[in-house]
Amino acid sequence: MSKFVYGIDIGGTSIKIGLFSLSGTLVNKWEIFTDLSDDGINILTDVYQSLKSNTIALDDVVGYGFGIPGPVVNGVVSSAVNLGWLNKDIKKELSPLLNNDNIFLINDANAAALGESWQGAAVGYSNSIMITLGTGVGGGIIVNNKVVTGVTGSAGEIGHMKLKEKDGIICNCGGEGCLETLASATGIRRNFCRRLKDSNLESSISCFDNPSAKMIFDAAKNGDEAALLVVEDVSYYLAYAIQLLAVVVNPGIVLIGGGVANAGDFLIDRIIEKYNKIAFSATKDLIIQSSMLGNDAGIYGAASLVIKND
């Protein structure tokens, strides 16, 4: 009888569920809606119902890995604001239902980094870093094939590396000058509109249309001057963050993922060019490239916790 593993990535909008063979092949995947009502009290039972209704019997499941949008400390979700969770002990709640103790938790950005390290763009590198550029900026740090979590689950909070002393824009964390305010999709839009307002530049994009990061990157590719300036800014601050990461943990590869990374080589080439100018000499061999698994990175990483532990 074949045995399986689930990798489950709980997000604020949807929950991604991946069924993996024990050898790590993604056999099936689907999504369910995230019910945020009543502080997310239904989320875990929804997951359970969805797993139970699948054709694979729960008895054939070796274990479950969960990616969580918040810090995980000692196997407990200390807080996941987007879900309404506080000190949530997923293992305690789900073990009796699933009749299985083999339940592992990991922060979602760390899960994505681990997924890329296991079966994505960082395969073959025991030391890697993934930076996820989405609505916010997240990250995961892999040292000797293991995720670095830190004492309060805040390791890899790359979005809150403070890179500018003064910036005039307050980050979600309350700080100023964070990478998140400089290189997230939200930050890119805001900085584009600021550039446009503060300069005499003309642009094909109007800030009244609430432009997306993709629109701004597309305009830059077409030679839009204001958009190009912002792409230069974004790639500079990413290069700046990466030179810091390089002398701190000295990885072999840094991956750029998330929606903003869809800009592809147009962004990556600029980051590399700027990185090479400022990096510490002994870390110049660092590879910087796009991630590979896209939105599936999280389910891969979550599943790998079970498979690697088995």
Place this chain on the structure above:
Amino acid sequence: MSKFVYGIDIGGTSIKIGLFSLSGTLVNKWEIFTDLSDDGINILTDVYQSLKSNTIALDDVVGYGFGIPGPVVNGVVSSAVNLGWLNKDIKKELSPLLNNDNIFLINDANAAALGESWQGAAVGYSNSIMITLGTGVGGGIIVNNKVVTGVTGSAGEIGHMKLKEKDGIICNCGGEGCLETLASATGIRRNFCRRLKDSNLESSISCFDNPSAKMIFDAAKNGDEAALLVVEDVSYYLAYAIQLLAVVVNPGIVLIGGGVANAGDFLIDRIIEKYNKIAFSATKDLIIQSSMLGNDAGIYGAASLVIKND
């Protein structure tokens, strides 16, 4: 018959040798002169002679740990400029002489961090960082009780975290704005003299006397305005580097060591005050304090490689 371990810290001026019991007690320690002639060709035989002449028979020595002033990759010293060494395979050279294969190598700053983690100020913390402020600035990063070395042995090169985009002073590494140019003893002197030259401040210290970092700190303690400004600068940049380290690896404790750290709470209190203002909220519980083992940290860390592996 009692068995022992040697922890040996090879520096550019002297070589510190520590004899430890298997339970980790420092039984005896001494120093020998570092012979830098002929690209340091005599260093290892000098160490061997010194060990052989000790009353403890080499047959009673379980193993040897070496701290090296340069990056160590896969057990080989890729380069130690201060010693004149390039691609030095210490284990291969010493094993036959010592009749012992149990030889471990580690970068000296990493050795100090590991020593503090083993028997110093970071005992009880599985995740810690040590920053050494001397002629240069070094560091070591401990994750899950192990040193992070990185792919080219450059992890923990905290002195080369680039913190200022433009500074006008070129670091030994060729870069600009490195923590080393801002917070090393050399950097403190240079920045003090720059402050003095660029301002109308009076100071009890003259830059013609080539003041030491200690003199500058002492003057600051006595209310010297120019010196105080520099102490504020140094503590700000250290706090700034620590806030970055905190969101990257999220340690429980950061230790400040090296000659400059002899300034004690006068420096530490200022770093903490500034850190609390800029740190990411989830990392504010971080402890920042002085290291404990002083110049012995390296021999402790080197010895611990043998004892922990045994």
